[in-house]
Amino acid sequence: MNTQNPTEALEGTCFHCGLMLTKQNIIHADIQDESHDFCCTGCAQVCAIIHDSGLDSFYKFAPESRDWNTPEQAPEDAKLFDSLELQADFVRQFPDGTYQADLLIEGIHCPACVWLIEQALQHMDAVTFADVSLTRRRLRLRWKPDEMLLSEAILVMGKLGYQAIPYQEDLEQKANKARRQDLLFRMAFAGFVFANVMTAAVCLYGGSFFGIADEWRAVFxxxxxxxxxxxxxxxxxxxxxxxxxxIKAVKPNMDLPISIGISTSFLWSSYVTIFNPDTVEHHVYFDSVSMFVFLILVGRFLESSARETAGSTTRHLLALLPRAARLIHDNGDEELIPLRSVKQGDILRIKPGDRVPVDGEVLDGYSEVDESIISGESRPLIKKQGSQVVGGTQNISGQLKIKATHLGHESVLSQIVELVEQAQDSKVKIQGVADKIVPWFVTIILALSAVTFLYWFNQADFATATMTAVTVLIITCPCALGLATPMAISIGAGLGGKLGVLIKRGSALEQLLHLNHIVFDKTGTLTHGQLTVVHQQVLVKDESQLWSQVHALEQASEHPLAQAIVSALEPFPTDKNLSKFNNIAGRGVEGSFNGSLLHVGSLGWLLSEGIVLTDEISKQLQHEEQQGHTLVVIFNDKELLAWVALGDELRDESSSVIRALQSQGVIVSLLTGDRKASAQAIAAQLDTLEPIQVIAEVLPGEKADKIKALQTQGFHVGMVGDGVNDAPALTQADVGIAMGQATDVSAHAADVVLLGGLNKLPTAFSLSTQTMKTIKQNLALSLGYNILVIPLAMGGMIHPLFAAIAMPVSSLLVIGNALLIHKRVKG
Structure with missing residues (x-):
């Protein structure tokens, strides 16, 4: 390649980027024995690299108008990305020894850029996988670390003019915010234009009525x-x-008829305004054009808002992890360090109330850990030496010393994140009915408009033919067709919010209609998600004194079970004679009352003390456990004094909701991580038309698999849940439905959130039915309107003024019908 400065100005554009060439920026370069003109040496170098790499097909994919900036040089700090410590945040290692990284690519403008990056990287022997997302501007790269450094791939992209940096969620959020802000500004400006043009239209069409002189017509x-x-x-x-x-892809979409409607109406109105021909009647359609632009942008803004919230699930999941951990050094000293500084094998201390920072193995200590966000089990689990703990769970009572075993992508929480992302990516995106009709609609209308022009050109004159053909395009402008689906979905989603049904994705309104199998999580969904005292039994005479002592002991404890017992014992005053209180992790609490020691805790603790139970008492306690209840026993050094059974009670509306679903032919299943006995006991309490299927003892990752298995059997599955462990299943389901009190994670993973409680589920189905019925009515209205007016317009029987009025009226009919959803759905 050789370059030289020009001595005189040349006409044309840069061969690579398409920018106009000026006297100051023309560069000549020989590319494979052919001379080309470039705007700078950067473009010339990139073009040479593309051709030398055998990637010259790039210019077949690149758009004719290439509005990208001059390529920048490769980043000087690319070598920093080879640091193992830095890679720990964004690089994942696979069992086959390959590494995978997600990189945010700056400079991507079109599918040609995607093709170029993927082809350039795939030509590298060490690269096993390279996939670029145009919408997210994210590259997922997998390579062999023993054959290539990450910086080498970054440098290759840099030479092509693309900047690659480690992908971070907040960077993507900033980019989405910027795009949404741009849409908001364009919508607001369109609204401003529409309001002012409509004011002028009033003066144009009602000038004589308002006493406006004719000479002002041209001004307006x-x-x-x-x-x-x-x-x-x-x-x-x-x-x-x-x-x-x-047009280039030969796949007409809604933008094509929109553009045709806007351009033909505007160009004809501008022709009439500028040249003021005497051969045609004087009518302009600026008001219709401005209204059309504004209404379509309103619909797209609402759609953009829904999409923005869809990608925030993983951010809320990872927010469960604490930002710091207590590291125990070899000399016994403790230090609070950032979570990202924790390494595999580090020894950490977890104090009561702390969240577990990483997955690990308990080396010392005895405590109870609340793993409900991961396993769905409502009761805390005992952790002792040799037990496994999961990052993000809550330590309750005692202290634990753990060894970090799984970090980053290998942790259970990260695997849940991965499951959520996979389920989101595998979801089939619905295509609206209008999108299927529009390609045929556009072709037919263009053909009919052309036929109309030819007919009237032969029958009358050019002006008449032009006016009639444009009238066909104007009156058949697919405003109503374009608004039929988004307007109904917008109204339906807005109404849902008022009725306690938050529709987070518009497609859920369509998919709800097709569900034939609903899977319910147990804890917090069919039940209240809170343990309460359901039964208590006293075996001594002085019941009041005993419950006062138990009240005092449990009030001093911070255990969740203790709080439930305290609430039940509110009528009994606390005994003030408590002394020598002791909290024994994993067993319960004990204290002395006037020299007598009283224990309140687990049945296992009582049996370990050698206290023998009668056969009758044993049968009663066994019956309570079979009912899925949690037992708390009260005893002294000699005998059992009393016992309390706690359970997670069913919601009052659970049975009626399930009966309503079954009456519509929907199959209902119960899916939970709880023990089988507990799940079956809950199912037995439900008053349903048919027995429901119970799937118990399901691990977090298996919940999504269970949903997928039902889908492979041909079912359209809806999942109702409220916990973090439900997030993968919610996203895997055709429609994910979260409870109103759900964690942030499940609420963000779901398509629908029941703000008004479980009894709002039938409302969601009713809303879906009416919304889809309205969409079909809107499509029928818009198509019926076109079928009616097209023959009239082609026959020259419609005045252009009527065309300008009829076009927005057809849209108003669609909007008005959508507004009727408010009257058709009752909460």
């Missing part, structure tokens, strides 16, 4: 034309970009 028309052009240029440019892409 020019005013409307300039404003409308500004609105199209700024607010409506994305329609034309999308239409051009659909």
């Amino acid at each position: 028309e020019w005013y409307s034309m300039v404003l409308t052009f500004a609105g199209i240029a700024y607010s409506g440019r994305t329609f034309f970009i999308g239409a051009w892409k659909s």
Whole structure:
């Protein structure tokens, strides 16, 4: 390659980036024995690299108008990304020895950029996988670390003009926020234009009524034309970009008829305004154009808002981990260090109330850990030497010393994150009915408009033919067709919020209608998710004194079971004679009352003390456990004095909701991580039309697998849950439904959130039914309108003024029908 400065200005554009060439920036370069002009040496170098690498097909994919910036040089600090400590945050190691990294790519503009990056990386022998997401601008790269450093791939992309940095969730959120803000600005400007143009339209069409002189007509028309052009240029440019892409891909989408409607209406109105021909009747349609741009942008803004919340699940999941951990050094000293500094094999101390920072093995200590966010088990689990603990869970009573065993991508919580992402990626995106009709609709309308022009050109003159053909395009502009689906979904989703049914993804309104199998989580969904005293039995005469002593002991404890017992014993005053209180981790509490020692704790603790129970008492306690209840026993050094049974009670509406679903032919299953006996006991308490299937003792990762198994059997599955462990299953299901008191994670993973409680589930189904019925009605209205007016317009029987009025009226009919959803659905 050789370069030289030009001695005189040349016309044309840069061969690589498409920028206009000026006297100051023309560079000549020989690429594979052919001379080309470039705007800078950077473009010339990149072009040479592309051709030398055999990637010259890039220019077949690149758009004709290449508005990307001049390529930048490779980052000088690329070598920093080879640091193992830095890679710990964004690089994952696989069993086959390969590494995988997610990188955020700056400079991606089009599918050609995606193709170029993937091809360039896949040509590297050490790269086993390279996939670029155009919408997220994210590269997922897998390579062999013993054959290549990560910096080598980053440098290759840098030479091509793309900056690669480690992917971080907040960077993607910033990019999404910027795109949504741009859409908001364009929508607001379109609204401003629409309001002002409509004001001018009132003066144009009602000038004589308001006493406005005819000579002002031209002023209002020019005013409307300039404003409308500004609105199209700024607010409506994305329609034309999308239409051009659909034409190149030979796959017409909604942007194509939108662009045709906007451009034909505007160009004809501008022609009439500027040239004021005497051969045609004087009518302009700037008000219709501005209204159309504004309404479509409103719908797209609402859709964008829904999509933005869909990608925040993993961020809320990882927020469960603490930011720091207590590291125990070899000399016994403790130090609070950042979580990212914890290494495999480090010894950590977990104090009562702390969240476990990493997955690990208990080396010393005895405590109870609340793992409900991971396992779904409502009762705390005992942890002692040799037990495994999971990052993100809550330590309750005693201290634990653990050894870190699984960090980063290998942890249970990270695996749940991975399951959520996989389920989200595997979901099939619905395609609206309108999108399937539009390609045929557009082709037919264009053909009919052309036929109309040819007919009237032969029968009358050019002006009449043009006016009639444009009238066909204007009156058949697919405003109503484009608004039929998004408007109904927007109204339905808004109404759902008022009725206690939060619709987080519009597609859920369609998919709810097709569900034929509903899977319920147990804890916190069918039940209240809170242990309460369901039965208590005293075996001594002085019941009041005993319960006062138990009240005093449990009030001094911070255990969740103790809090439930304290609530039940509120009528009994606390005994003030408590002394020598002792909290024994994993067993219970004890204290002395006037020299007599009293124990309150687990049945296992009582049996370990050698206290013998009668056969009758043993049968009673065994019956309570079979009912899924948790037992707390009260005893002294000699005998059992009393016992309390605690359970997670069913919601009052659980049975009625399930009966309502079964009456509609929906199959209902119960899915839980609890023990089988507890789950079956809950199922037996439900008053249902048919027995429900019980799937118990399911691990977190298995819940999504159970949902997937049902889907492979042909079922359309809805999942109702409220815990973190339900998040993968919620995303795997055709529709994920979370309870209103659900954790942030499950609420973000779900498609629907029942803010008003479980009894709002039938409301969600009713909302789905009415919304989909309204969409079908809207499509019928819009298509029926077009079928009616097209023959009239082709026959020259419709006045252009009527066309301008009819087009927004058809949209208003669709909007008005969508608003009727409020009357059709009752909460």
